[in-house]
Amino acid sequence: MEDRDPPADPPADGIAVVGMAGRFPGAPDVATFWRNLLDGIDAVHDYTDAELRALGVGERLLADPAHVRAGGRLPDVAGFDAEFFGVPAAEAVRMDPQHRLFVEQSWVALEDAGYDPAAHDGLIGVFAGGAVNRYFLFRQFGGDPDEPLDPGFAADYLTAQAAYRLGLTGPAITVQTACSSSLVAICTAGQHLLDYRCDLALAGGVSVMEPRFVHRPGGLVSPDGRCRAFDAAGQGGGYSSGVVVLALKRLEDALADRDQIIAVLRGWAVNNDGALRAGFAAPGLDGQANVVAEALAEAELTPASIGYVEAHGSGTAVGDAIEVAALAQVFAADPLPPRSVALGSVKTNIGNLDAAAGAAGLIKAILAVRHGVIPANLHYDRPNPDIDFDSSPFYVPVKNVGWQAEVRRAGVSAFGLGGTNAHVIVEQAPAEAPRPEAGGWHVLPLSARTPEALRTARTLLAEHLSAAQGIRLDDVAYTLATGRRAFGYRAAVLCRDATEAVAGLRGPDGDLPAPAGTPEELRRQAAAWVAGAGIGWPLPDGRTVSLPAYPFQRVRYWQEDRS
Incomplete structure (x- = not known):
């Protein structure tokens, strides 16, 4: 740190x-x-x-x-x-x-x-x-x-x-x-x-x-x-x-x-x-x-x-x-x-x-x-x-x-x-005021314009959470919910800690990863968001943090040699 x-x-x-x-x-x-x-x-x-x-x-x-x-x-x-x-x-x-x-x-x-x-x-x-x-x-x-x-x-x-x-x-x-x-x-x-x-x-x-x-x-x-x-x-x-x-x-x-x-x-x-x-x-x-x-x-x-x-x-x-x-x-x-x-x-x-x-x-x-x-x-x-x-x-x-x-x-x-x-x-920067650790359940929403970009976004976030030291899951959940545009292809991970988050992010496409004991109402709200609804779950009292950027699907656009 x-x-x-x-x-x-x-x-x-x-x-x-x-x-x-x-x-x-x-x-x-x-x-x-x-x-x-x-x-x-x-x-x-x-x-x-x-x-x-x-x-x-x-x-x-x-x-x-x-x-x-x-x-x-x-x-x-x-x-x-x-x-x-x-x-x-x-x-x-x-x-x-x-x-x-x-x-x-x-x-x-x-x-x-x-x-x-x-x-x-x-x-x-x-x-x-x-x-x-x-x-x-x-x-x-x-x-x-x-x-x-x-x-x-x-x-x-x-x-x-x-x-x-x-x-x-x-x-x-x-x-x-x-x-x-x-x-x-x-x-x-x-x-x-x-x-x-x-x-x-x-x-x-x-x-x-x-x-x-x-x-x-x-x-x-x-x-x-x-x-x-x-x-x-x-x-x-x-x-x-x-x-x-x-x-x-x-x-x-x-x-x-x-x-x-x-x-x-x-x-x-x-x-x-x-x-x-x-x-x-x-x-x-x-x-x-x-x-x-x-x-x-x-x-x-x-x-x-x-x-x-x-x-x-x-x-x-x-x-x-x-x-x-x-x-x-x-x-x-x-x-x-x-x-x-x-x-x-x-x-x-x-x-x-x-x-x-x-x-x-x-x-x-x-x-x-x-x-x-x-x-x-x-x-x-x-x-x-x-x-x-x-x-x-x-x-x-x-x-x-x-x-x-x-x-x-x-x-x-x-x-x-x-x-x-x-x-x-x-x-x-000025020091942050001390905050108690936020436990309990969190929803990590991700979205992209294409299925390929969504798969990449999941992988990048999993790698980030695996490598980050001291990152707070409430901050991650807050940033994803409030600081990202919601595109058509969506996924959501329900978790209580970084280990569960990484496992869910690395799970199969199309799943709604949720460990045993996930509150049914939270699961329902996350599923509704994946289907295209707005965010219905309570937002955590978090702060914005740096997370992996949108994985652009770049194509070559170039004026080639005309000779």
């Missing part, structure tokens, strides 16, 4: 992270992503010639010695459950895969938060940024001249697609600030929540990349696609594919609504370097220092309260040196002993997710704050000689570090090419 020392007085105007979703290089979900971080997995992939040719990379680029043949990839980028989201097959083929990924993971984030948008009586907003539509550039542009362009191919329509496919009626705002897009989107979402422009918000970003980059000395892309943040050998990093979505609510509402609270966003800031930098693509020290200082002031915190900084950490010699100098300038106002603040960059694990990079870093910081462990920074051997670590409180952990603090807090930075900077302060 994670260390959950509580903030004694949670901020009244904080923003609660109530759900998270994502697909990352080497990880199909957030839980696997966290395990990979703790295991020190380098998820950047080295492509073979056959893989590059299959992606359509031409012989001229293959022969270029500067071609970077590595990057973080997602399996089955072409896969999409179009029927689930009501997308016609022909339209699904034309959709930017980034839009498809973001729509899918937005649904997962809502499920993780325990909300069905069709049943939610408040406004749900969506805020996100996406990368350039490379699918259009490399798959569709120059194709059949008689085929009309789909007006939804552009990045502008990313959040509008999610709002339409999921039925979200709050603000739908697409944010484009390069590599800071997703963190700026999260800041924008937080402000809309505080201003009561929406009641629940989805925020994040998405990037689908192909290995078509070349290394240039002094550029952003390293020769081998690895990011050596803060290291003397840093020459940039590699670009990767990924999608990240967070579900956010006002903290006071999340507490009142019995939501799971994964962490709290205490404060944030967004600015631009303006003209105070060496060039348009160059980072600015003053702008970065100001955005960190403003976020701390917004959170009403001092630098001494921060134990970890998830940095932008691009791995470039100049960029890393400016970033640490800016942080040191802010933290000098509150002198701290050496090696008291850890510094890391998720880009060393998964590469640069471009528009989704800031949200990926935020999820890493959220999990570090929640579990009390700061993951090791990969590819760090010797410090960048232009970084003065000795006169700063910062150090780069090369192994996982246990985090002991009265209240764990982290800062997260993302800086976009063009000078738009964002910084977010994240704090561990």
Whole structure:
């Protein structure tokens, strides 16, 4: 179980992270992503010639010695459950895969938060940024001249697609600030929540990349696609594919609504370097220092309260040196002993997710704050000689570090090419009030759009309950009953403990698993729900918890080679 020392007085105007979703290089979900971080997995992939040719990379680029043949990839980028989201097959083929990924993971984030948008009586907003539509550039542009362009191919329509496919009626705002897009989107979402422009918000970003980059000395892309943040050998990093979505609510509402609270966003800031930098693509020290200082002031915190900084950490010699100098300038106002603040960059694990990079870093910081462990920074051997670590409180952990603090807090930075900077302060969740163990009988309702998806859902929940430690069955029953949409194919398991639940979930299709002694009225109510009725049994006094997401039945939708 994670260390959950509580903030004694949670901020009244904080923003609660109530759900998270994502697909990352080497990880199909957030839980696997966290395990990979703790295991020190380098998820950047080295492509073979056959893989590059299959992606359509031409012989001229293959022969270029500067071609970077590595990057973080997602399996089955072409896969999409179009029927689930009501997308016609022909339209699904034309959709930017980034839009498809973001729509899918937005649904997962809502499920993780325990909300069905069709049943939610408040406004749900969506805020996100996406990368350039490379699918259009490399798959569709120059194709059949008689085929009309789909007006939804552009990045502008990313959040509008999610709002339409999921039925979200709050603000739908697409944010484009390069590599800071997703963190700026999260800041924008937080402000809309505080201003009561929406009641629940989805925020994040998405990037689908192909290995078509070349290394240039002094550029952003390293020769081998690895990011050596803060290291003397840093020459940039590699670009990767990924999608990240967070579900956010006002903290006071999340507490009142019995939501799971994964962490709290205490404060944030967004600015631009303006003209105070060496060039348009160059980072600015003053702008970065100001955005960190403003976020701390917004959170009403001092630098001494921060134990970890998830940095932008691009791995470039100049960029890393400016970033640490800016942080040191802010933290000098509150002198701290050496090696008291850890510094890391998720880009060393998964590469640069471009528009989704800031949200990926935020999820890493959220999990570090929640579990009390700061993951090791990969590819760090010797410090960048232009970084003065000795006169700063910062150090780069090369192994996982246990985090002991009265209240764990982290800062997260993302800086976009063009000078738009964002910084977010994240704090561990307030402690839950003690609750008595809930005994007795519980009903676990599951449903899906197809029989195959229902069978998979049963298997996934059985595996989750078998592996989970300390999970409460009343919370599982509450989440399934209140936080999931009821589809046409249904199953229900009656049980008193996790052992009975797992046995019922693994039972034959079509049964209504119920151990001996099950109350007849409860059995009747569960059978009525399976047959299509609403929930008739009393709901447990539980809380929302993370459970396996809907098992999408993905089909390949892709513009194939027309040659």
